[in-house]
Amino acid sequence: MPYQLIEFSVEAGVATIAFNRPERRNAMSDEMRSEFAGALETVSRDKAIKALVLTGRGNAFCAGGDISGMKRRLEAPQGEVAFNGWSRQQGVHHVQSLLMGLPKPTIAAVNGAAAGLGADTALACDFVMGTERSKFTWSYIKRGLIPDGGGLYFLPRRVGLPRAKELIFTGRVVEADEAVALGIVDRRVAAADLLPAAQAWAAELAQGSPTALALSKKILNETFEHSAHDIFNLGSQAQAICYTSAEHRDAVTAFLAQSASKD
Numbered sequence: 001m002p003y004q005l006i007e008f009s010v011e012a013g014v015a016t017i018a019f020n021r022p023e024r025r026n027a028m029s030d031e032m033r034s035e036f037a038g039a040l041e042t043v044s045r046d047k048a049i050k051a052l053v054l055t056g057r058g059n060a061f062c063a064g065g066d067i068s069g070m071k072r073r074l075e076a077p078q079g080e081v082a083f084n085g086w087s088r089q090q091g092v093h094h095v096q097s098l099l100m101g102l103p104k105p106t107i108a109a110v111n112g113a114a115a116g117l118g119a120d121t122a123l124a125c126d127f128v129m130g131t132e133r134s135k136f137t138w139s140y141i142k143r144g145l146i147p148d149g150g151g152l153y154f155l156p157r158r159v160g161l162p163r164a165k166e167l168i169f170t171g172r173v174v175e176a177d178e179a180v181a182l183g184i185v186d187r188r189v190a191a192a193d194l195l196p197a198a199q200a201w202a203a204e205l206a207q208g209s210p211t212a213l214a215l216s217k218k219i220l221n222e223t224f225e226h227s228a229h230d231i232f233n234l235g236s237q238a239q240a241i242c243y244t245s246a247e248h249r250d251a252v253t254a255f256l257a258q259s260a261s262k263d
Contacts (some may be wrong), residue, residue: 115137
């Protein structure tokens, strides 16, 4: 599909999606969200794509929700506000779920400010790479709102519950050094190196069995919601699938052949 508000490319099995509204600091409009969802669905189903890097064009990663959507919400008839808001939330949650559940490694290459929904979107990825220009804010409280893009779920898992409360209750800005110290950013590189470093890391993460990666990610994403017994059961089911995969068969065959050659 043609894209106007994002850029989508694939090189050597690594897809790169770039939010492309630099004049609006890559604020997420409904139209941009629709393109983003379409690109994520393509990444999910294309077996030639092994990993995803997500970034932004210009000086920001994503400034959050587009202000035009907020304006329309205020102008809507009072009796329609709640349902309109509920409907919008379904779209937001659909995209965030697509990103979080993508059965492939994902890296947010945060090139600048990640605010509100932008910060939530970065944390919906498996890993976050930043630079000296990266900064994060869960600024919803300043608009009389709560994090609606997964921040209430992702942030405590990154920084712990008390710190997540403090960041969400205040909406303060977390600069690059603190983001690394808190665990919001996993790796920090120079701004000029961000995209190639993220793409190289994505390629490294994607070298393993796609089947094992997808199943491991699915279970890891649910680890904190289950008991050890539940995880053992989920792992048994996943391992049974791995036993039948071509990757497992090829790897074991090669290992056995190598062992036999040493005897």
